[in-house]
Amino acid sequence: MTQTVMKIDDLHLSFPVSRSLLDVVQRKPGKSVNALNGVSLELKQGETLGVVGESGCGKSTLARCIVRLYAPTSGQIHFEDENIFGAAARKDRSYNRRVQMMFQDPYSSLNPRMSTGDILAEALRVHQMRPESEIAARVAELLELVRLPQDAADKLPHEFSGGQRQRIAIARALAVEPEVLIADELVSALDVSVQAQVVNLLLELQDRLNLTILFVAHDLRLVRHVSNRVAVIYLGRIVEIGDSETLFSAPSHPYSQALLSAAPSLDPDDKGAAIQLEGELPSPLNVPSGCPFHVRCRHVTAQCRTVVPVLRVLEGRGEVACHLAEEVNQHA
Amino acid sequence: MTDHPILEVENLCTTFSRGGTALPAVRDVSFALGKGQVQGLVGESGSGKSVTLRSILGLARHYGEVSGSVRWQGQELTTMSERQLRKIRGREIAMIFQEPMTSLNPLLTVGTQIKETLTAHTDLGRRARRDRAIEMLDHVGIPAAATRLEEYPHQFSGGMRQRVMIAIALAASPKLLLADEPTTALDVTIQAQILDLILKLADEMSMGVVLVTHDLGVVAQTCDTVSVMYAGRVVEQGAVRQVLRTPRHPYTEGLMRSVPQDVPPRTQLYSVPGTPPSLFSLPEGCAFAPRCQAAGPACQTARPTLQDIAPGRQTACFHPLPATQEDAA
Numbered sequence A: 001m002t003q004t005v006m007k008i009d010d011l012h013l014s015f016p017v018s019r020s021l022l023d024v025v026q027r028k029p030g031k032s033v034n035a036l037n038g039v040s041l042e043l044k045q046g047e048t049l050g051v052v053g054e055s056g057c058g059k060s061t062l063a064r065c066i067v068r069l070y071a072p073t074s075g076q077i078h079f080e081d082e083n084i085f086g087a088a089a090r091k092d093r094s095y096n097r098r099v100q101m102m103f104q105d106p107y108s109s110l111n112p113r114m115s116t117g118d119i120l121a122e123a124l125r126v127h128q129m130r131p132e133s134e135i136a137a138r139v140a141e142l143l144e145l146v147r148l149p150q151d152a153a154d155k156l157p158h159e160f161s162g163g164q165r166q167r168i169a170i171a172r173a174l175a176v177e178p179e180v181l182i183a184d185e186l187v188s189a190l191d192v193s194v195q196a197q198v199v200n201l202l203l204e205l206q207d208r209l210n211l212t213i214l215f216v217a218h219d220l221r222l223v224r225h226v227s228n229r230v231a232v233i234y235l236g237r238i239v240e241i242g243d244s245e246t247l248f249s250a251p252s253h254p255y256s257q258a259l260l261s262a263a264p265s266l267d268p269d270d271k272g273a274a275i276q277l278e279g280e281l282p283s284p285l286n287v288p289s290g291c292p293f294h295v296r297c298r299h300v301t302a303q304c305r306t307v308v309p310v311l312r313v314l315e316g317r318g319e320v321a322c323h324l325a326e327e328v329n330q331h332a
Numbered sequence B: 001m002t003d004h005p006i007l008e009v010e011n012l013c014t015t016f017s018r019g020g021t022a023l024p025a026v027r028d029v030s031f032a033l034g035k036g037q038v039q040g041l042v043g044e045s046g047s048g049k050s051v052t053l054r055s056i057l058g059l060a061r062h063y064g065e066v067s068g069s070v071r072w073q074g075q076e077l078t079t080m081s082e083r084q085l086r087k088i089r090g091r092e093i094a095m096i097f098q099e100p101m102t103s104l105n106p107l108l109t110v111g112t113q114i115k116e117t118l119t120a121h122t123d124l125g126r127r128a129r130r131d132r133a134i135e136m137l138d139h140v141g142i143p144a145a146a147t148r149l150e151e152y153p154h155q156f157s158g159g160m161r162q163r164v165m166i167a168i169a170l171a172a173s174p175k176l177l178l179a180d181e182p183t184t185a186l187d188v189t190i191q192a193q194i195l196d197l198i199l200k201l202a203d204e205m206s207m208g209v210v211l212v213t214h215d216l217g218v219v220a221q222t223c224d225t226v227s228v229m230y231a232g233r234v235v236e237q238g239a240v241r242q243v244l245r246t247p248r249h250p251y252t253e254g255l256m257r258s259v260p261q262d263v264p265p266r267t268q269l270y271s272v273p274g275t276p277p278s279l280f281s282l283p284e285g286c287a288f289a290p291r292c293q294a295a296g297p298a299c300q301t302a303r304p305t306l307q308d309i310a311p312g313r314q315t316a317c318f319h320p321l322p323a324t325q326e327d328a329a
């Protein structure tokens, strides 16, 4: 049950930034956006790993590396002990079917000129999931699965609302019966009732098909609900990872604490006690030295400014990358 | 409640046609918005929230049929010429669209797009436009703004693109902001920061806001009033406290129950049974009847209209849920 299906090792990825004319004239060196700065994690068979963190911290970049849309600058990803960027794995198309990504922005990933039925049929044909004679029936089944009306098959993506389009993307990913699902902001565009349906569907399919899910989302209530484990990313690094319930009820890293405290309450009179983050916002163009969070952390010490904290086990909690994890959590 | 409403929407209807059949996307939506007031719009996917905003701004009439009235500071927008409307759009009324990638031009740098808005809607000079662009990116929490002005939309993360859209909308200090899920792609800390910024502008600049969101926490924390839409119609509206605490319409109650709060992890969540009706074949009576546990015989044949059930509180239901003590007070 706790078999590792995917192992990510020290993944780095930086995007070069185009130099402006002024930079060229002034002979400034080219800059780069350091989107991933050493991410390591394991995905276990049948689990849901939630991934949360600030917008721009590298969640989608990580997801895109896993489905080989981006090649990392350094580091490795192994799927069932095979390096997915190795020559053998690159030739093998089955990885593309077994690991499916569902995108944040379904509109740009759905062909605007193809009807929903054709989009689903194409996915089924490309990976030869069904003989030609069974495709129509399977398309109907998939529409049913994501609760789209049957007449949806003939419509074009622009004829749907945002939430309906998201369900088309889900149906397409599920069409090829994947083993690992990378869900990047899968339900963010859905209303709560449909969100609940999709989440129920995911949990049910996960049970039935032993699916492994990487669930990237901003809605912390939702991440808490679906995840077995959760990783908190800050500026391209995991700063905390551990059991979902433990992490949500007692976040240990100062950034996790600030993040979790900002979730808006359902009670209009509960203004909450959001921990205000001070200092300048971090930029992946210029990752701070030492602990990447030190420019905003209230607990910062001299050591934090120079030494990068590594992930280590904190007694009774998960793994935390903070020099002062014990002190910070003394009173909790 | 307020002095003069700045925006009055009355019986707004928008109909599309597809292959000769009429598609009633928005039906009889009415609400009024005072200066500096924040009105939420929630409802099932496909219930007509985005079309409502597009109809207010005069965009929907290019591809659909719009009737009813939208009065902006006393002027009727539905009959206004496109030329006049263009003077109001972007300057007085700004809109943040739901899908940032499709509304940003992929061929122009982010800086150019913000500066274009400023050229069109303000009298700022070249230098001042650049400064204002940097200031706006700063406000919405994009670090190293000066460098990132030179970048193209695909070089930004999803949430950063959304923040660029917000910066563009707010750059010309509009008097009314129509925001379609502005914080959906943002993490909670940035979300809080942007909602604070919007609330501050609402307060200090008397900017009115219509906020479409499906995050009921955001509604609770930001809106004064809220309308709940279902199949193109408003089924319940009123002050946020009352609507969220004691929903009177069964659909609103279903939404509240769907939020994963106080439920054991990884168990099935409550969700309103069934699927929303197709707009092509709406039920004869109440559109919610096929999914409603409270439905009676009347619900199958007649359509409930919005009725006042308390001061400032309306619902469209033959069998509204009971009010509580607090609600009556």
Ligand SMILES: Nc1ncnc2c1ncn2[C@@H]1O[C@H](COP(=O)(O)OP(=O)(O)OP(=O)(O)O)[C@@H](O)[C@H]1O
Residues within 6 Å of the ligand: A158, A159, A160, A161, A162, A163, A164, A189, A191, B016, B017, B023, B025, B043, B044, B045, B046, B047, B048, B049, B050, B051, B052, B063, B098, B279
């Ligand atoms: N340009 C269009 N042409 C035809 N039908 C349209 C058009 N735009 C929207 N619709 C239809 O109008 C209805 C309302 O759509 P709208 O986009 O307002 O939903 P919404 O409430 O914003 O949903 P979501 O929460 O998913 O964004 C939907 O059934 C949609 O399919």
Ligand SMILES: Nc1ncnc2c1ncn2[C@@H]1O[C@H](COP(=O)(O)OP(=O)(O)OP(=O)(O)O)[C@@H](O)[C@H]1O
Residues within 6 Å of the ligand: A015, A033, A034, A035, A053, A054, A055, A056, A057, A058, A059, A060, A061, A062, A104, A284, B154, B155, B156, B157, B158, B159, B160, B185, B186, B187
């Ligand atoms: N193709 C690209 N070219 C250049 N920079 C990029 C590219 N894709 C992403 N980036 C940069 O990498 C960083 C991480 O982006 P990413 O999309 O992974 O963030 P994210 O965590 O998914 O954020 P969000 O929550 O907003 O979706 C950002 O600074 C972004 O601008």
Ligand code: SF4
Residues within 6 Å of the ligand: A253, A254, A255, A291, A292, A293, A294, A295, A297, A298, A299, A300, A301, A304, A309, A321, A322, A323, A324, A325
């Ligand atoms: S290492 Fe230092 S700066 Fe970083 S989170 Fe811990 S206390 Fe704060």
Ligand code: SF4
Residues within 6 Å of the ligand: B249, B250, B251, B286, B287, B288, B289, B290, B292, B293, B294, B295, B296, B299, B304, B316, B317, B318, B319, B320
């Ligand atoms: S009118 Fe009838 S069917 Fe409609 S919401 Fe009320 S009780 Fe339910």
Ligand SMILES: [Mg+2]
Residues within 6 Å of the ligand: A059, A060, A061, A104, A184, B157, B158, B159
């Ligand atoms: Mg992303």
Ligand SMILES: [Mg+2]
Residues within 6 Å of the ligand: A161, A162, B049, B050, B051, B098, B180
């Ligand atoms: Mg919409």
